[in-house]
Amino acid sequence: MVVKTKQDQITVGVAVEALWKAMALDAVIVIPKIMSNIVRSIDVIEGDGGLDSVESNRVQTEKIVELDESQYRYALQVVKGPALTLRNFSALTSFFQLRKMGEQETLVDMKVEYETEKEEANSGEIAMQPITVGVAVEALWKAMALDAVTVIPKIMSSVRSIDVIEGDGGLDRVGSDGAQTEKIVELDESHYRYALQVIKGPALTLRNFSALTTFFQLKKIGEQETLVDMKVVYETEKEEVNSSEIAMQPVTSYVQLLEKYLLES
Numbered sequence: 001m002v003v004k005t006k007q008d009q010i011t012v013g014v015a016v017e018a019l020w021k022a023m024a025l026d027a028v029i030v031i032p033k034i035m036s037n038i039v040r041s042i043d044v045i046e047g048d049g050g051l052d053s054v055e056s057n058r059v060q061t062e063k064i065v066e067l068d069e070s071q072y073r074y075a076l077q078v079v080k081g082p083a084l085t086l087r088n089f090s091a092l093t094s095f096f097q098l099r100k101m102g103e104q105e106t107l108v109d110m111k112v113e114y115e116t117e118k119e120e121a122n123s124g125e126i127a128m129q130p131i132t133v134g135v136a137v138e139a140l141w142k143a144m145a146l147d148a149v150t151v152i153p154k155i156m157s158s159v160r161s162i163d164v165i166e167g168d169g170g171l172d173r174v175g176s177d178g179a180q181t182e183k184i185v186e187l188d189e190s191h192y193r194y195a196l197q198v199i200k201g202p203a204l205t206l207r208n209f210s211a212l213t214t215f216f217q218l219k220k221i222g223e224q225e226t227l228v229d230m231k232v233v234y235e236t237e238k239e240e241v242n243s244s245e246i247a248m249q250p251v252t253s254y255v256q257l258l259e260k261y262l263l264e265s
Helices: 016-025 027-034 137-146 148-155 248-264
Strands: 002-012 043-046 054-056 061-068 073-080 089-102 105-116 122-127 131-133 163-166 174-176 181-188 193-200 209-222 225-236
Touching: 016 027, 016 073, 016 089, 016 105, 131 248, 137 148, 137 193, 137 209, 137 225, 137 248, 148 248, 225 248
Parallel strands: none
Antiparallel strands: 002 105, 043 054, 054 061, 061 073, 073 089, 089 105, 122 225, 131 225, 163 174, 174 181, 181 193, 193 209, 209 225
């Protein structure tokens, strides 16, 4: 049995007390409201809703294994459900540590600990050199994230058209240009964050990748100037991956083509 951990961190523009209450104390009520397309309701099937309580949404059952309000630490262990079976995990626990950064700002440290017998693919991420674009952040966001289906065929001659084959064009939209199929896995207009996951196509097969997702973060630095941070996250069966194989240049070129298109139009 192999025990693995993954860690991440995010800053949230909410007071730590409010986030703790929603995440740890009122989750049974809050989650069905924010994930209504997946979770209709959550029932407490064991305990009183506090530490060691077991909760179920009929698809997945989880247990609260840590609940420390004085330190804002919270952990959920999956007892049964697709989070285990779909990934061939024998155990999966998510840990959250909230830290107050300001009156309306909270740092969230997250760690996932899991056990599996499955041989895992190598994974990694590459943060590209940020580039500055001479276009207002609102215009760049609209072209990149909201109007990509119509804009990309105009700026990339290799793409004749993009068809939306699943969704309405927003989050979780799946689009295909005939050669490659991609899914929008992040679409946060309030923070100008956008991410595309390759479902199938040459970006995977030519590099022997089993997964590939590109993340974009736009930041306003002037009325007509935007900083674009880019990151590629991938999985591969290969033992070593050269950063040049991640196709960093095409991603950068894509942003530059968007800039040229917007300036000319």
